[in-house]
Amino acid sequence: MSQHLTNLTLKIWRQSGQNDSGHFETYEIDSISDEASFLEMLDVLNEKLIGDNKEPVTFDHDCREGICGTCSLMINGQAHGPERATATCQLHMRKFKSGDEIVIEPWRASAFPIIKDLMVDRSAFDRIIESGGFITAPTGGAPDANLIPIPKPVADAAMDSAECIGCGACVAACPNGAANLFTAAKISHLNLLPQGQAERYKRVEAMVETMDEYFGSCTNHGECEAACPKEISIDVIALMNKDYRAAKFKNRKELSRN
Amino acid sequence: MTITLNSKIPTGPVSDAWDNYKADVKLVAPNNKRKFKIIVVGTGLAGASAAASLAELGYQVDAFTFHDSPRRAHSIAAQGGINAAKNYQGDGDSVHRLFYDTIKGGDFRAREGNVYRLAQVSVNIIDQMVAQGVPFAREYGGLLDNRSFGGAQVSRTFYARGQTGQQLLLGAYQQLARQIGLGNVRLFNRTELVDVVTVDGRCAGIVTRDLMTGAITSHAAHAVVLATGGYGNVFFLSTNAMACNVTAAWRAHRRGALFANPCYTQIHPTCIPQSDETQSKLTLMSESLRNDGRVWVPQNPDDVRSPDQIPENERDYILERLYPSYGNLAPRDISSRAAKRAVDSGRGVGPLKNGVYLDFSDAIRRLGKDVVEERYGNLFEMYERIAGENPYDVPMRIYPASHYTMGGVWVDYELMTTIPGLYAAGEANFSDHGANRLGASALMQGLADGYFVLPYTIGNYLAPMLNKPIPGTDHPAFKEAEMAAATRFQGYLDIKGTRSPDWFHREVGKIIWDYCGMERTQQGLEKALSELPALYEEFQKDLRVTGNGESLNQTLEKAGRVDDFFQLGMLMCRDALERNESCGGHFRAEYQTDEGEALRDDDNFAHVAAWEWTGDPTKSVRHTEALEFNTVHLATRSYK
Numbered sequence: 001m002s003q004h005l006t007n008l009t010l011k012i013w014r015q016s017g018q019n020d021s022g023h024f025e026t027y028e029i030d031s032i033s034d035e036a037s038f039l040e041m042l043d044v045l046n047e048k049l050i051g052d053n054k055e056p057v058t059f060d061h062d063c064r065e066g067i068c069g070t071c072s073l074m075i076n077g078q079a080h081g082p083e084r085a086t087a088t089c090q091l092h093m094r095k096f097k098s099g100d101e102i103v104i105e106p107w108r109a110s111a112f113p114i115i116k117d118l119m120v121d122r123s124a125f126d127r128i129i130e131s132g133g134f135i136t137a138p139t140g141g142a143p144d145a146n147l148i149p150i151p152k153p154v155a156d157a158a159m160d161s162a163e164c165i166g167c168g169a170c171v172a173a174c175p176n177g178a179a180n181l182f183t184a185a186k187i188s189h190l191n192l193l194p195q196g197q198a199e200r201y202k203r204v205e206a207m208v209e210t211m212d213e214y215f216g217s218c219t220n221h222g223e224c225e226a227a228c229p230k231e232i233s234i235d236v237i238a239l240m241n242k243d244y245r246a247a248k249f250k251n252r253k254e255l256s257r258n
Numbered sequence: 259m260t261i262t263l264n265s266k267i268p269t270g271p272v273s274d275a276w277d278n279y280k281a282d283v284k285l286v287a288p289n290n291k292r293k294f295k296i297i298v299v300g301t302g303l304a305g306a307s308a309a310a311s312l313a314e315l316g317y318q319v320d321a322f323t324f325h326d327s328p329r330r331a332h333s334i335a336a337q338g339g340i341n342a343a344k345n346y347q348g349d350g351d352s353v354h355r356l357f358y359d360t361i362k363g364g365d366f367r368a369r370e371g372n373v374y375r376l377a378q379v380s381v382n383i384i385d386q387m388v389a390q391g392v393p394f395a396r397e398y399g400g401l402l403d404n405r406s407f408g409g410a411q412v413s414r415t416f417y418a419r420g421q422t423g424q425q426l427l428l429g430a431y432q433q434l435a436r437q438i439g440l441g442n443v444r445l446f447n448r449t450e451l452v453d454v455v456t457v458d459g460r461c462a463g464i465v466t467r468d469l470m471t472g473a474i475t476s477h478a479a480h481a482v483v484l485a486t487g488g489y490g491n492v493f494f495l496s497t498n499a500m501a502c503n504v505t506a507a508w509r510a511h512r513r514g515a516l517f518a519n520p521c522y523t524q525i526h527p528t529c530i531p532q533s534d535e536t537q538s539k540l541t542l543m544s545e546s547l548r549n550d551g552r553v554w555v556p557q558n559p560d561d562v563r564s565p566d567q568i569p570e571n572e573r574d575y576i577l578e579r580l581y582p583s584y585g586n587l588a589p590r591d592i593s594s595r596a597a598k599r600a601v602d603s604g605r606g607v608g609p610l611k612n613g614v615y616l617d618f619s620d621a622i623r624r625l626g627k628d629v630v631e632e633r634y635g636n637l638f639e640m641y642e643r644i645a646g647e648n649p650y651d652v653p654m655r656i657y658p659a660s661h662y663t664m665g666g667v668w669v670d671y672e673l674m675t676t677i678p679g680l681y682a683a684g685e686a687n688f689s690d691h692g693a694n695r696l697g698a699s700a701l702m703q704g705l706a707d708g709y710f711v712l713p714y715t716i717g718n719y720l721a722p723m724l725n726k727p728i729p730g731t732d733h734p735a736f737k738e739a740e741m742a743a744a745t746r747f748q749g750y751l752d753i754k755g756t757r758s759p760d761w762f763h764r765e766v767g768k769i770i771w772d773y774c775g776m777e778r779t780q781q782g783l784e785k786a787l788s789e790l791p792a793l794y795e796e797f798q799k800d801l802r803v804t805g806n807g808e809s810l811n812q813t814l815e816k817a818g819r820v821d822d823f824f825q826l827g828m829l830m831c832r833d834a835l836e837r838n839e840s841c842g843g844h845f846r847a848e849y850q851t852d853e854g855e856a857l858r859d860d861d862n863f864a865h866v867a868a869w870e871w872t873g874d875p876t877k878s879v880r881h882t883e884a885l886e887f888n889t890v891h892l893a894t895r896s897y898k
Contacts, residue, residue, distance in 0.1 A: 035533040050758040063499040130439035134432035139311040142389035149400025159393040
């Protein structure tokens with residue numbers, strides 16, 4: 001049966017908009033079921049705030065089953081909180097104990113400007129995908145799906161990378177605010193597959209260079225892998241770097257442009 | 259107003275209908291396509307695939323999503339798979355069989371023409387998605403793998419681990435992103451539709467609200483596509499994402515689009531049961547689990563032993579006993595009601611006695627833990643994270659929850675609503691699943707509509723409009739709609755009552771779930787129809803929305819959505835009350851066989867009910883479109 005946690009202290013970042021400097025506010029949660037999810041705990045807080053005629057805390061969330069990648073939150077300094085391989089929406093209060101103080105902040109990265117309170121703008125990720133994170137295969141005219149057999153280990157490795165939910169935890173956890181894990185996950189998903197070969201080098205070049213416009217540089221801290229709710233391996237970054245280096249030799253025309 | 263519901267199904271054999279349609283359809287020449295502006299609202303499977311395909315053809319496309327990125331749409335959460343009549347397994351599948359299974363699964367309440375086309379284009383979807391790099395599961399030889407799903411006796415479901423929806427959506431999103439990068443699609447993110455505008459009976463565009471600034475803006479276009487999903491969140495607790503709402507469809511309905519079969523809602527049998535009072539949503543466990551999991555409850559309601567201590571002969575494997583030929587893979591509506599009856603009889607399991615077991619111990623013995631982990635590993639992990647129990651050791655506990663809505667905006671064969679120039683695709687329309695949707699068919703329909711239907715049918719509407727002016731956003735109809743929207747949102751802020759939008763949502767959801775959920779009765783529906791208007795009046799008097807309308811305000815967004823859920827909820831109950839039969843997901847307790855199965859009334863109800871807005875949702879006008887079955891024969895649905 002469910003138990004209740006009591007006397008939780010929440011320190012939450014409040015910021016009314018991009019031009020506000022922001023500050024921490026302290027809230028008390030007297031009692032909450034340990035079956036509640038972390039976001040349901042925030043729902044309870046927000047209901048209470050509305051009851052007191054105060055503005056509730058703004059935070060991004062949607063599917064609440066760990067797949068849409070909308071939720072974020074630095075919880076006690078950890079992206080998505082203390083549980084490994086778990087997005088904030090699937091974190092449950094049973095991972096905390098009565099009397100805990102919990103610090104809740106938005107993703108911290110210059111490429112993700114704060115919109116309000118705990119909500120940030122992650123559209124730089126979309127810019128990276130738009131620059132090359134696709135296979136050009138217009139609708140219609142695709143050959144039969146079984147025409148190109150794909151070895152199971154290759155399909156599995158592509159899927160391991162494709163599981164990325166685009167939440168941005170990797171960037172938030174990185175001391176440099178780098179997006180290498182996100183970008184490399186998408187690149188290796190597509191570059192590993194036979195269908196992705198035609199645009200392999202053009203893709204990696206475009207995506208890496210778009211990434212560099214917005215995000216910091218990777219210095220191999222490995223924090224991204226530890227924070228990733230889908231446990232995407234840092235190995236993908238090595239794959240990306242290898243392909244990028246090859247692209248710079250292969251795409252000589254592109255090289256001479258720089 | 260007289261309304262004739264013309265489905266526009268081409269004449270002749272259903273198997274030739276789509277080819278005949280395509281042979282006759284009017285075309286827009288490549289160099290003329292750029293003269294047309296098309297708005298696509300929603301960027302899930304249907305919306306992203308439509309926007310990308312239309313832009314590839316050369317149309318100017320504006321795409322709208324209320325999310326921060328198109329990739330967040332709730333299609334992403336679909337787990338199990340996507341059906342296609344590829345017959346790669348050589349197990350007797352065919353277009354006709356997928357068509358028949360879908361019609362039968364829908365309890366003979368869907369249109370033959372639309373469903374046949376769906377089955378036909380299903381094979382193209384798989385080709386298209388593989389070409390785009392969707393990493394579907396494969397056999398060791400490198401060919402595509404399949405699994406089976408409820409309501410089918412063949413293996414035709416393609417899957418990508420337990421994240422098929424995610425992978426398909428990312429595929430469609432990437433196609434869309436490519437078009438955005440090329441400048442062929444303009445994306446409006448964090449922007450919500452708040453009204454649909456018609457001029458001289460045609461759809462002229464939409465009015466939106468920028469969720470970041472509150473700015474209300476008009477957008478004019480030659481045609482508008484609503485791909486805005488279903489209304490399952492009317493129940494408050496559902497497997498839908500928190501932001502899923504009916505607003506776009508409902509605002510279109512209020513402007514003249516008929517709303518069809520709102521009472522056809524799907525209750526999915528395998529969700530994690532509610533655990534406490536703070537619960538904000540329910541989590542689905544993929545139906546694919548029923549391939550290897552066995553559903554059972556103790557025979558004795560007072561059995562308090564742990565499940566592994568209950569011997570075989572004291573267990574009731576309810577689905578295997580009731581439906582031997584389909585067993586644990588009986589369709590969703592049937593499996594859900596079986597679970598409900600078990601719980602209602604006091605044999606529910608878990609601390610709140612509100613679930614049934616889904617047991618994998620036989621599968622683990624038969625296949626080994628590794629194989630089970632390979633097939634369902636991520637689902638098992640997800641279950642453990644949420645329920646706090648390890649399903650390798652303890653059977654899962656599951657219970658039905660609202661998951662999908664078959665009803666939606668009425669559309670014809672071209673997916674056009676009763677407003678010319680306004681289209682509805684994916685879950686937002688009503689057309690393909692009848693009274694019950696089969697597993698792994700939602701992804702199929704969303705992509706079929708977006709990739710392979712709309713790109714043909716929209717051209718047919720646009721071709722005669724070439725070089726003719728359309729009303730701009732300075733037209734009084736746009737100004738009137740902008741004013742109405744601004745007044746409505748200011749109205750929520752001005753009430754200054756005491757209850758939050760969430761509080762009202764929870765209350766309205768409770769009423770709908772109790773009286774218009776898995777089992778409905780005349781008495782219950784009448785009760786709901788007396789309670790809902792009273793609660794709605796309270797909403798209009800006692801709502802509290804904090805903050806203002808000129809900056810990001812999630813409470814204000816929610817208020818608008820709950821308002822529309824109230825009105826839709828009343829229509830749902832009306833529809834359920836007027837449909838004096840049981841079919842698929844619509845189960846009226848008065849109409850059942852001696853064995854407790856749905857009892858259809860084909861003489862009086864073999865039709866689509868399409869509702870016309872009159873200004874008061876309890877006084878909407880019911881129109882009907884007769885369903886003709888020329889290819890399949892109406893039969894009692896049996897899965898025994």
